Amino acid sequence: MAQYKASMERIHRDDANAETLFEISLEEPPDRNKYVVMLEKNASFLLMPVLPLLWCLLLVCTMNRPMLMSAYAMPLLGIFSASLANAVPVGGGIVFVPILALWGIELKLGTALAVATMTFGNGVFGFLSWLRKDPKSISWFVVPYAVVPAWFGATWTTFHPIFPSSGECRVFFALVCLKVSLLVARSIYINQYSNTSDNENNPSFSITGETISHVFNEDLYKIDRLPWRVCVSVVCSFAAGLILVAHIGIGNAMTTFLVCTYIWKLPPKQCMVTGILCGGWTSVVPFLLHLSVLGDVPIALWVMGLPGVYFGAQIAPWFHEQLGGINNVLTVFCGFLVLMALLLLTT
Numbered sequence: 001m002a003q004y005k006a007s008m009e010r011i012h013r014d015d016a017n018a019e020t021l022f023e024i025s026l027e028e029p030p031d032r033n034k035y036v037v038m039l040e041k042n043a044s045f046l047l048m049p050v051l052p053l054l055w056c057l058l059l060v061c062t063m064n065r066p067m068l069m070s071a072y073a074m075p076l077l078g079i080f081s082a083s084l085a086n087a088v089p090v091g092g093g094i095v096f097v098p099i100l101a102l103w104g105i106e107l108k109l110g111t112a113l114a115v116a117t118m119t120f121g122n123g124v125f126g127f128l129s130w131l132r133k134d135p136k137s138i139s140w141f142v143v144p145y146a147v148v149p150a151w152f153g154a155t156w157t158t159f160h161p162i163f164p165s166s167g168e169c170r171v172f173f174a175l176v177c178l179k180v181s182l183l184v185a186r187s188i189y190i191n192q193y194s195n196t197s198d199n200e201n202n203p204s205f206s207i208t209g210e211t212i213s214h215v216f217n218e219d220l221y222k223i224d225r226l227p228w229r230v231c232v233s234v235v236c237s238f239a240a241g242l243i244l245v246a247h248i249g250i251g252n253a254m255t256t257f258l259v260c261t262y263i264w265k266l267p268p269k270q271c272m273v274t275g276i277l278c279g280g281w282t283s284v285v286p287f288l289l290h291l292s293v294l295g296d297v298p299i300a301l302w303v304m305g306l307p308g309v310y311f312g313a314q315i316a317p318w319f320h321e322q323l324g325g326i327n328n329v330l331t332v333f334c335g336f337l338v339l340m341a342l343l344l345l346t347t
Helices: 002-025 034-062 065-070 074-085 093-102 107-133 140-159 166-191 227-248 253-262 268-282 284-294 299-322 326-346
Strands: none
Touching (some): 166 253, 227 253, 268 284
């Protein structure tokens, strides 16, 4: 009788332990705090109707009829730039700066508009769209290393430019585009035979062709945050803010994409989405500086471009998926980089 009682107690104890383990496995990953979970649950409500209503209020408070007529084409430019910038990590400035230059708008003005638009296009609209579509594609542990150092670099160069003339900025921008296109083309060549549409979600797959040993979407704290990786990430982000954000307004998207790929060795989709969002969040501080201190943000162009950016950011995840495998996404990315480089060098 005593043995039977002891056996039953052991069975109940094992069941309790199993239930506890099951409950633990259902907990949110350690990097997803309660605010992220809350945003994920309310992303659809924020995208419609909260943000459109806030834009209507902004329109009424800042615009008049002449300003509306002077910026009538901005919604179309916003749709194009945001759908691209939130599907591949190019940043809104890679569209705004050369097109605005063709329209005869000063490059400095175009940079101010680019960071103002990216703050909302990538950092707000794009973030909520990706959070609703695929929250696991955001690598949160990368964000502090990618965003905060870039803020410091962008703040310094906003007031102390490294390149005094717009021509030097355009040439440097073109060289950056060509360099990144070569890196992306190399990735396409490496994976042209091995890639399928499922590879971008495979935790053992990388666009560099290397095997990844990390466990993703389960416990990001298992990733080896070696000091050299953190240092390289911080230095690259600071350099991106120092040179790219303040001068040409492309944010930190491309740099974060490259660091996630070659330093942290994340899966390609996480590299892209994390880079896209970090590009928007990096633009917040430069936008506030241009708006409140320098006062050179073109309000009419910015306000009228926001509706297009809003719609473009929402169709970007769908556009990303429709491209198919990661090679197709990278091919679009590479082609657009080359096109922008040629446009900057010839206009």
